[in-house]
Amino acid sequence: MAPTATYDDIADWYEEEFLGSQRTGARTRDGNPLDLGHVLRDLLGEGSGACLEVGCGTGIHAAQVRELGWTPVGVDLSAGMLRHARGRLPIAQADAERLPVRDDSLQAVVAMMAHTDMPGYPAVLREAARVLCSGGMFVHVGIHPCFCGGFADRSDLDAVVIRPGYLNGHWTKASWTDQGVRAKVGATHRPLPELMHAFLDAGLRLERFAESGDPTPVVLAVMARKYPRHALQA
Secondary structure (H helix, E strand, O other), X not given: OOOHHHHHHHHHHHHXXXXXXXXXXXXXXXXXXXXXXXXXXXXXXXXXXXXXXXXXXXXXXXXXXXXXXXXXXXXXXXXXHHHHHOOOOOEEEOOOOOOOOOOOOEEEEEEEOOHHHOOOHHHHHHHHHHXXXXXXXXXXXXXXXXXXOOOEEOOOHHHOEEOOOOOOOEEEOOOOXXXXXXXXXXXXXXXXXXXXXXXXXXOEEEEEEEEEOOOOOOEEEEEXXXXXXXXHHO
């Protein structure tokens, strides 16, 4: 995950300005609708019991998780972000690569727009698999690796320009705009095959997918389940 102090430094800006603009317009800084609520509803669905959000940030997704019947709980490294999350869901300050959760204890884990903040995301996926019970689901909703990154110029939505750089997994602050999170704290890029293989290597079976954003996708979402190793090999 990105250094704690970095997100501490921008926590108030993130809550009040960045998220504030999304709440009022439900769009990214480039005017693209994210539609995260629809994606989360479709892939997580209704359920009961605890649903852990890794990298929960300020906890803005807790209300929808609760509406779906789950009990949201969250972990994040940043004390600054958690200060805003405290009134939205139960929280713990913890590293997503070392979750303070028992093995095989949860039915659902979600990561919402967080994987680019986590250089060790494959380890996060392994931790998610560890804490999930058999048949439990992991829902990943993240920046689309093919259309967003330091290599993508989104200043004109009718002609998004993809420059060289997609194939290189890297951390970068490069961005077409200085108004977003990437320009302030940077982001880790993973090409699509590398990201998908990280799920499989963690012992998660890919089951459902979704994209959102118009006219070019901004978000790629995945629902994967934990099954016994012998079931995955069958």
